[in-house]
Amino acid sequence: MKKGDHLFLIDGSGYIFRAYHALPPLTRKSDGLPVGAVSGFCNMLWKLMLDARNTDVGIVPTHFAVIFDYSSKTFRNDLYPEYKANRSAPPEDLIPQFGLIRQATRAFNLPCIEIEGYEADDLIATYARLACEAGGDTTIISSDKDLMQLVGDTVGMYDPMKDRQIGIPEVIEKWGVPPEKMVDLQALTGDSVDNVPGVPGIGPKTAAQLLEQFGDLDGLLARASEIKQDKRRESIIANADKARISRQLVTLKNDVPVAEGLDDFVLHAPDGPKLIGFLKTMEFTSLTRRVAEATGTEAGDVQAVAVTVERADAAHGPDVGAGTPGAIRPAGAGEDGAADRAPGTEKPISGDTPSLLAALRLESAATRKIDISAYHCIRDVATLKAWVAEATEAGLAAFDVRATSADPMQAELIGLSIATAPGRAAYIPFAHKSGNGDLLGGGAVENQIQLREALAVLKPLLEDKSVLKIAQNLKYDLVIMSRYGIDAAPFDDTMLISYVLDAGTPHGHGMDQLAEKWLGHTPLQLKDVTGSGKSSVGFDQVAIDRATAHAAEDADVTLRLWLVLKPRLAAKGLVSVYERLERPLVPVLARMEQRGISVDRQILSRLSGELAQGAARLEEEIYQLIGERINIGSPKQLGDILFGRMGLPGGSKTKTGQWSTSAQLLEDLAAEGHELPRKIVDWRQLTKLKSTYTDALPGFIHPDTRRVHTSYALAATTTGRLSSSDPNLQNIPVRTAEGRKIRTAFIADKGSRLVSADYSQIELRVLAHVAEIPQLRQAFADGADIHAITASEMFNVPVEGMPSEVRRRAKAINFGIIYGISAFGLANQLSIPREEASNYIKKYFERFPGIRDYIEETKAYAREHGFVETIFGRRIHYPDIRSSNPSIRAFNERASINARLQGTAADIIRRAMVRMDEALEKAKLSARMLLQVHDELIFETVEAEVEATIPVVRHVMENAAMPAVSMSVPLHVDARAANNWDEAH
DNA sequence: ACAGAAGCTTA
């Protein structure tokens, strides 16, 4: 070994236990031999060896060895007979796997190292030292904290199950001490799994703090009398000996007399047939196939080999009783790894399982490079027809539209790209201009197929029922193409597939993020080809070769993403969520966006004038009161005046140290009789309504349709709700009379009416259903006042003649439950002390123990799986639910409680929307769905059909959960018709 | 020209 070489040391024994516990139990070979841990081990080894040949990865091992424990009896037992004495025998189905894993190691052509009397950790310490002395680097494949003491400048760790590097910073982050102090830390904390005593009452946090204060263990023991906390001081003084012996136990021995030297560990290429022989015997079908592919071996030619199996009832062989403490739980491994490690979870004697397919696709996607210079540009009809034929033959193609605007209602088609296989993609320019920058925009570029001609060739393909069209954020393309008379179908949308798979994970679902995550690739950005800011040009001005690279790459990336992501749906049981709740909603929303809604410019303009007058009047009065003309809209200036110069009481600070001027705070001051805060609150309301609504909305009226076309995002929220933007029509004011006037500007066409239909208390009904609360179910079945019933149960007062304040409090609690209640939040909401809020919650749980159970069960589920599910199977991930930061953890808990309810409600209205158009058509009604506001749908219909439309709409909405779920609580929908949205609501 | 904070609108 020499400088620059890199040694990989696998903690084989640790891995066995971790894999056994992390992987699903009962993975067995056809003859019943349990092989789950062997499978996990082989997959891990194979992945490491692939990485080893992939120079992109950065760390390339030159030396490689797998280290095992030999037996449970080591020199440590001489030091401390109780060491690992409480270790029970390994699980029965793990025993035969110890030997198999050693055989697997040899099948991989890797050295298999174990020495009697020493633990694997000691051998690892020894080899890491030898490598360091030879000038090489070491990576230890393990996440065992016992090994962290070895981490240093030349020694790192890697956790293959979590794909995580562990270096000095990670050790400090996790344990609060640098690696060289890990020994002292472990000496203090001890280890119950290994029966290392430590000092009772000292955990990792305290230990780190003490070591910080006293330097090291010896310093601490010498000056223990200085510790302030009585209990802690006494425990450390009384147990100093235990700490010292613990330190000896956890200190790894780095001078074990080893037989093999580092030169015996030089990494060789795997021997295909030898390895495949073993894998076949194990019936690891997918890994066999992948290894065969990678090594160029014909798997069919290789015979399975004999393996030696130690029976569970035989004498315990090596490894028994020794393992890695803190083996992670199945859930702790993260379900997200499931398909990545698909072969580890595969069923015995399986063919192409979805997980296998997903894993294969991922592997090939990550290895096949993207070459943006290899794309074609289609400039004549004959070539275009050839590509259409190719796509038809393939039965699928990815598309991406290039247009003049991000708003699909305004966008003019410029070109279209198409991909038929990874790396095989083309761009068809129709409307590029030579960008000379003169005002006329230059002339059309030569050698382009005319738009009409190109669409005539493409339309049959786009509408061909036997060709799957794949796009990223398909709704955009669909709206544009629909305006050009094309109704593309059938289709898949990679953005939505990602959303179904990974809602709530840190990565978003945009193409760039998906390409980065799954393909390890950064596509050309639009900015890269159009420029940005002032010097940017329209896409139609981009040179055709640059446009080709950009557009065709997006189609290529989309196709590759589809190959990777689509099989994952089946692997995770999420196909029906995608096919029933996501994909069919795309054309529904595309139609709603295209229809738009009429907004009366005159009404808004009149309102804007009134608001301007009112605001101006208040402005003058405010200036009078404060004596100077500040910018009232500046919270900074306002705060300085109110709480600084004028000295009003009760000012609190925001997190940036500014005075808070929130409405709540100003309201409180107003209630104390101050004149100014009231005026500021009023001024804010008027200016808010003016700027956000009356002034902004007219700008969204489309020049041709003269209606407002919002844009719905299907994949923007974590819970499954839609979001609306440009403009946001889901936050049009309704609470105040002033604000509601905005709604009168949303009108139906002449001779038509707006119909508004909204679910009543849908989230509370979902709660009553999922948490199985008898009183709430009964109340909803009776059509009773749910908040009054809650109050009656809690405070033992009759519903008749109930004071409104009592009902108000119950209502706040009901909403609080939906939001994942906390005493802090409820106290804020009701302006009561935290203790009082806490008592309310306690009382509530006494009356409705099912809700407490539901909340606890949700938290436990989220913690175990890292996600929660709606009743229709939509998954929402909470990766931070296990955070050690209590406030982050609590936030994730509340969010996960809310997500089941909000997400289920969102699923229900999605189901209604998917069915609505067909139901209306079947009833021969011309009503058109225009808007969705979370629990409300707004339709436009001719006056004569209003009466017939309402029952159809109600029926679809009230039965939307069926037949997938038969709810134990009825859904109730209120519906009304009027000339404008204010009166219809 | 853009990003973050503060504030306000909705379900």
Next chain:
DNA sequence: GTAAGCTTCTGTT
């Protein structure tokens, strides 16, 4: 206490 989007101000690029 949950989930969003938009506007203004303010400071940085």
